Amino acid sequence: MEYRKVLEARQSVRKYKNADVPKEDILKMLDAARLAPSGKNMQNWHFVTIKNKELIAKIAKVIEDKNEEIVQKMGEIDEKKALRFQKFCQVFTLFFKDAPVLVVAYATNYYPSGYFELSMIEEDKFAARLLDEPNPGMQSIGAAIENLILEAVNLGYGSCWLTSANYAAKEITELLKTEIGFEKENYFMAAMISIGVPAEGTHKSPSRKELDQIYTYVE
Numbered sequence: 001m002e003y004r005k006v007l008e009a010r011q012s013v014r015k016y017k018n019a020d021v022p023k024e025d026i027l028k029m030l031d032a033a034r035l036a037p038s039g040k041n042m043q044n045w046h047f048v049t050i051k052n053k054e055l056i057a058k059i060a061k062v063i064e065d066k067n068e069e070i071v072q073k074m075g076e077i078d079e080k081k082a083l084r085f086q087k088f089c090q091v092f093t094l095f096f097k098d099a100p101v102l103v104v105a106y107a108t109n110y111y112p113s114g115y116f117e118l119s120m121i122e123e124d125k126f127a128a129r130l131l132d133e134p135n136p137g138m139q140s141i142g143a144a145i146e147n148l149i150l151e152a153v154n155l156g157y158g159s160c161w162l163t164s165a166n167y168a169a170k171e172i173t174e175l176l177k178t179e180i181g182f183e184k185e186n187y188f189m190a191a192m193i194s195i196g197v198p199a200e201g202t203h204k205s206p207s208r209k210e211l212d213q214i215y216t217y218v219e
Contacts (some may be wrong), residue, residue: 007150009153026051039136051100064089065171070082
């Protein structure tokens with residue numbers, strides 16, 4: 001597909017056809033992710049790629065259980081907000097259980113230039129900001145995921161980039177360790193990506209800001 005068409009066709013797809021995504025296509029998406037830029041070329045990513053429907057369902061159940069735990073505690077403070085959070089999970093997170101493929105993206109910490117130097121001269125507050133605000137390590141993960149989902153579009157698939165379940169990252173990681181023995185030291189769950197053939201007539205992209213709203217140009 002032409003490059004510009006790929007960019008324009010990318011949408012957050014939350015409904016999929018009951019159609020297989022062959023391993024060879026998944027590997028092409030992962031290879032596109034592999035080619036992304038990363039700080040100091042650390043390539044600080046790992047992608048757990050799942051087609052097993054039972055395991056996908058178990059991940060959904062872990063998220064749902066964590067959501068209910070949070071909702072119950074929130075309900076004691078503000079019932080309306082608790083119900084809103086519960087509904088959000090049902091609509092914007094758990095849909096992935098019907099996707100043919102689920103990718104769980106893991107990242108490892110990346111310490112940017114200046115971090116240790118600032119720490120050495122006792123400017124720890126400013127060193128910490130290099131991790132928390134610009135967060136170069138997560139910028140690298142974002143580049144890799146963007147490559148992955150654009151290649152999915154190029155191959156005729158739809159995807160949705162999810163961070164809405166990150167509050168259950170610990171539980172998801174424990175489940176993957178128990179179920180498939182996945183364990184990668186110093187890596188943490190950063191996001192999930194659902195992938196599949198888009199169902200027809202279900203996708204509407206939100207509007208984007210106009211070009212002149214997003215840049216400052218200096219001649």
